[in-house]
Amino acid sequence: MKRSVLFIWCALLGYEVMSQDFEKSWGKYEVDTLLLDFVVPDVPAFKALGTDPSNILRPSDVQKFAIAFDPFFDGSNAVIPDNFAVDFAPWKLLSGGWTLESYRENWIKRVAYNSSFSIGTLKDNESGEFKAALGYRVKIAGKNADLLTSEYINEVYVKQATETELAKWAYDQWRKMKDLSMIEVSNLDSAALAEREQYFEDNLNLFAYLKDKKLTLKDYNKSDSLKAEFKKSNYEFVNVSKMISDFNNSGWNATRTDLAVAMVGVSADSLVKNIQYANLNLWVTQSLRLGKKGQLLIGGNLNVPDAGNAEFTLSARAYVGNNKFRAYSEYQFINQNDVNEPSALINLGAEFNFISNFWFQFYAGVEDVLGESGVSQFRSSLNLKYSFNETAK
């Protein structure tokens, strides 16, 4: 719930920032047609409604569940809430009963795990219309984008076996230090076992040092000189968590495919039964790893409205950087049926992750570089973005 509240706050903040950008930068155009939506959005339903505050520029992983809504019922009628957002990954929620083996062997499970559904509603305060959208997104990870299916997991298992050996040795040391028999240990309650586990985890380096030097915990506790030696040694045991963290950090630019679809309906009032089809949005983004520090995103977006021609966007973005900071250049081609001529954008920008899932994004570029309308203009923007779903860092 705390995360949902945080998200709502961020969404409001982000929306306001983007609305201001829109007014200053993009003039008469609709936000949706000009904001760079060539990467599959985290929450397709938001994006399709034009309420996605972050206009996500990074591939991301699905979240188990998040929700924020106003009441569904007004008197006796089912109504569309003024503002409603829900994003959920049902198979991720159910995965607690899966085995790692089945996840590795069954691609359907992997697709299901990386799928999420979203529902969003928005009330237009000027027209009084309600928009509602249903969205679905899926990540299809390349072999090295998911540790659980990568070959690197074998190295993790080797390291983990060493750590388990260390835990076993440390638990034996702990038992001897406490002068407990195995019968007594097997009778310990869960709190006492948890305490022992915590003691080991808090003193991982010490136990690794003692095991390496063939010393006992009992001797160590009695000897000030041994304590001084250990302190002086700066001994460090690289645990498995560190290996996994390193893998994740180096995987920000892993090869993967993201797909999303969202269908939007409009209702003149808040009654669910009056919703009518408005448009359909499709997104696809292929992320390609370019060495250790680069990534190329190739994306497309198709918007099929109820009336009029379909509109499509083709884009490419090249990143250079790491999981915390990256600079990019991009090119985007938009076929806008309502402007009667195509438009193109060239941008240079940077993204900086300053805390948790918060990102600063800056970009500057030229709009309508094709120059057919004779109105090529310099554009720039600084945004604070919140990545709703977990980023692929």
Added chain:
Amino acid sequence: MPNEITFNPTGEKLNVDIQVTGLVIVSYSLRLWSVSPPEEKVVQEEIGNNLQSHDDFFWLRNKSQDHLPEEVAKNNGRIVELISTVNTNKDEVEYTIKMVFSQGDNRDQQTPLEDVFIKRTIKKSDGHHPSLYAILKAQ
């Protein structure tokens, strides 16, 4: 209260199957302790992980005397200890580690006994080292 596994001392082989659910990476060390006072010693030691489930099934016996037939009744009073290391690369994962005890000479025809399990949630940056214990008791 210790986890007691009651078995038939005149029955077929006593077995334990280590089962892990949840998208976690688990390595474990399984030890069978003989604790006839005053001596405490490990009579069987196995290591494994949850990469493949078919190799997580073990007959409980004094492994140093594999060349001799061992009576199932000798497991009476022995302690089964499972020490694990658990990690995940996912945000927050619920997992269960279970020692499933059974009797049967044929792996596919087992008579189920009791289970001992631990159920927890792990975060990406954490590493857990849970342990499980069971005391084997002849009926």
